[in-house]
Amino acid sequence: MKFALTLLALVAVAQAKYLQVDLEDNTAYNYLAKYGLPLAEKIRAAEEATSQNRIVGGLPSPATAFPHQGVCGGSLISREKVVTAAHCWFDGVSQASSFTVVLGSTTLFFGGARINTNQVIMHPEWNPHTVSNDIAVIHLPNGGVALTTSIRPVALPSGSLLNEHFAGEIANATGFGLTSDANSVSFQRILSVCSPITVSFRKCLQFLYFSKGGYISTGQFLSHVQLTVISNTNCSLSYPAFIQDSNICTSGAEGRSTCSGDSGGPLTVQRNGLPLLIGVTSFGSAAGCQAGYPAAFARVTAYIDFINQYL
8 A cells, every 4th residue: 555645744643643542553554544644734733833842851953953854753864865764664554655855944844955755765674573674765866955054964883883882872862753651551551462471472563663652742843862872682671572783772761762753763972073873763662752661773883784875
């Protein structure tokens, strides 16, 4: 099934789908048909109302603070390329047929440079059932985007940086996602759904995958939050079936995390005074964005050959 869908609407719906949706049914499967198209206009209306930042524990971000941030969670890596999550393009059931990439704006539907494209290359081993290899490269046609003070590519790891694990470092995550759990699902609810005695691995994954509680506020601004990178060993204690060497995780301490709608967005650390892309937002815990659980990202160093192949 294919849809004409803007990239900005895809992110927006990831924030809005908790308005009137049963959490048990709130998965990435059939995400576009159930939530993407019907709720896009609700997001637009919310954005027009007033201002509210969305990253949990974060602050509103000026356009010049994170010039590599593309709408729907994406990172500009050259004038013609954006890195995002594969599930933003194909969610296991439905596939978008086009994106509108928005750059240099702190709002989704207004402002910034807007480029339409249907040229998206997902990782060839992307698996929505295991959330593995959740990364894709978007091509911006016609020479891409003009670079400005608010639109600039983020640096990619190279050389000795490819061997770093970044554990213990403070990283920045940016995005348009939810900033509150609101009616988040309980830990007991997770156990009831994910018991290996009563349910399959796939059903448990469906529940975990984007099953974060939250609500839509009356504004839509790019936000950022500082998070501590943790080891994969610690992260796998929360997600033993899902964390691989190709993931990188951040702590959810003090209720600070990425949240629904931040998918595909960047995780960066500072190197030589500039942001270095180390992660692409992938998934988190169904217990909620503020429940203290880690957030998981695609580890950029693990996919540098894939990314460079399409630069």
